[in-house]
Amino acid sequence: MKLDGLDTPSVLVEVDIMTANLDRLAGYCREHRLNLRPHVKTHKIPELAQLQVRKGAVGVTVAKLGEAEVMVDGGIEDVLLAYPVYGEIKWERLVSLARRARISVALDSLEVAQGISRHAREAGVRIPILVEFDTGMRRCGLAIARESIGVLERIVELPALDYEGLLIYPGHFLVDPERRNQLLTLENRQLSTLLGLLDDARIPYPVISASSTPTAYMSHQFDNINEVRPGTYIFNDRNTIGCQAAGLEDCAVSVLSTVVSTSVPGKAAIDGGSKTFSSDKFLSGDGVGFGHVMGDPGAVVEYLSEEHGHLVLANAIRRYRVGDRVRVIPNHVCACVNMHNRIYGIRDDEVVTEWRVSARGAVQ
């Protein structure tokens, strides 16, 4: 099918750019002897997870049990659930899944560890565990401090858990390269302190898992880490471009939209709004706008209502007429893809494949 035959709004993925993104990072990880464990929350598509594994990933990372279940159903054999799952229903699902594939969990509290341990022991399975530490994101993770080592020691001793090492999430690195380099210095100081505390307590750390897309190609500069978990890099997006972790030419994703109204002078409305793009902001740039209009960076996607995107055309370089089609790069591709049941792979103006976003809407 030609692109013209596709209805709008539709999420498009340029297959050749995506493949190049996958190959480039896989090559980098091989070169630096880093295990690559891509975060599949970005696409939620088992077929793309399989492709990542075929290109050398050791397994995948997920953000919720529902995603883990869809990935295991889709043939993925090694899944890191980078989320402190809590509750009887979830622990039951977790140990049940652990009978079918290798499921490790990252957590940061004794409560979560005890729950998983109890259920794993009853089910007769073992769950590999990473313990999360906070290196500056201030979101989750134990503090890098002597008090935390006691918690870690108690987690390590719990039955039916296999403690494997540490997880950090440098999500606060979604900034320009110069500031990223400053943060790296702090990060390595923190990591060094943490490993010192562990050495003192004679706790090993065979795995140190880190990285996000903005830091993906700096991973070799994070001292001692041996696993990376970027997600967005498969497609990239406006935020990745904004923080200069990718160029416009590396961005595989866009939303094909139709201009549906030009009644308001100086504006145009397209048929993609917050239920197509998500309301996620342009965090890595000036904060303005909800997407990048391909071929017309002066057209500002000023705001989104649920099913409309509102373009302000004061600095646009082209005219917009009702029925015109435009392609818009979303601010945050993970949130955008999560809005769609299907996305489309293209090569030039040909639709070459279609993927079902299988884990979309999966329960936590």
Added chain:
Amino acid sequence: MKLDGLDTPSVLVEVDIMTANLDRLAGYCREHRLNLRPHVKTHKIPELAQLQVRKGAVGVTVAKLGEAEVMVDGGIEDVLLAYPVYGEIKWERLVSLARRARISVALDSLEVAQGISRHAREAGVRIPILVEFDTGMRRCGLAIARESIGVLERIVELPALDYEGLLIYPGHFLVDPERRNQLLTLENRQLSTLLGLLDDARIPYPVISASSTPTAYMSHQFDNINEVRPGTYIFNDRNTIGCQAAGLEDCAVSVLSTVVSTSVPGKAAIDGGSKTFSSDKFLSGDGVGFGHVMGDPGAVVEYLSEEHGHLVLANAIRRYRVGDRVRVIPNHVCACVNMHNRIYGIRDDEVVTEWRVSARGAVQ
């Protein structure tokens, strides 16, 4: 099932509050002889649309064809598609649906009207049409000006379309009651100008459709309107409360969540993030936070990552421990419900029903 048995995150609807919300607005509309045509983008659930019709709604409003299709499949016989649908594929779907139910369309351009007219004529169906005018939202809608009347006249003359009147959307009324009253004066001045232009051109306006939830109970003060299309009123949300169009006691919806991490001092992370609540902002208030923590208004949902909500507890009145459950009222319920495949009706601590969000993910 008891609420304790429900996994998190889950969207809860207090059935008795919802019913009271529906009854109150239905009563108001009867009293003021206004046709009620609720916008079902809020819930996307045919069973709730049916309930609205049983309580006196003349039909429903939808924002996209996919929603219209799900509603007609679910037995709704009168649907207003308040969206200027453009494109051959959509026009085909539209006329096909028009064979099964009454489907009217709101539009603001000759291009959209011509496309629908051509397809309707070929299919041998007639499509009722409302023409949208812009009264200040500056999103879509023809300008209230003499030049627009020529466009309207050409739309009215198109074959296979039944022009029925006007549509306006006072979406910019999501502000406090005092400013809403100021806007009302402007709105009525605009409406008066518009109707004067139509009278001069001898164009009738049997239907004047307006209203949103913030203006729902002011609808009788909008001169000459005879149809209202609120959506959010069925549940209400933090934005509705923020603009004082509803009280906390009128809010039927919350997200049941579990505290999953308290590792970072002064904070707690819950298991609902932007893929549970949406990233929609607190537009009607101070802009701070992504939800209202029930029973603890001092706890601020500072920001959302995809699967975490980050509570800042500096002004909280209770402690948060891993495993505690909290209920959080979302900023924007339409965007929140759109994230879920199922939502749950509760009465006290009993889960009394479960609805499938059937039109979630429906294509435009």
